[in-house]
Amino acid sequence: MPAETHQQGRAEDAAAVARAVAEIVADVSGRATEDVEQSCPLARYGLSDLALIQVQDLLDEEFGERTVGLDFDAPGFAEVVTVGDLIAFVCEQLGLDLPGPGSAVEPQPGGQGR
Secondary structure, eight states: HHHHHHHHHHHHHHHHHHHHEEEEHHHTTTTGGGGOOOOOOOGGGGGOOOHHHHHHHHHHHHGGGGGOOOOTTSSSGGOOOOOHHHHHHHHHHTOOOOTTTSSSSSTTTTOOOO
């Protein structure tokens, strides 16, 4: 596969991660996907510790086949505060670069807590 095609596929994969994370957060919180913003803290969506476990399980179902499984015990997960942080964490776990402008859930200024 040519390098350009491979890189484009990885960017599309990262955008798919952003969409999937937004859909999962929306589903668990009972909100519309379009209302989920990367810059907003997960707590704003009413995600308690129990709800975050449900988000983790759904993310693992969605992306676990691409890897041995997402490692929610990794040091970076403790720093996840916003939706954007969660997207960045999943992308990092999958070895993907963050999605850029034009993805389903566009990065918001200051949305990454890192």
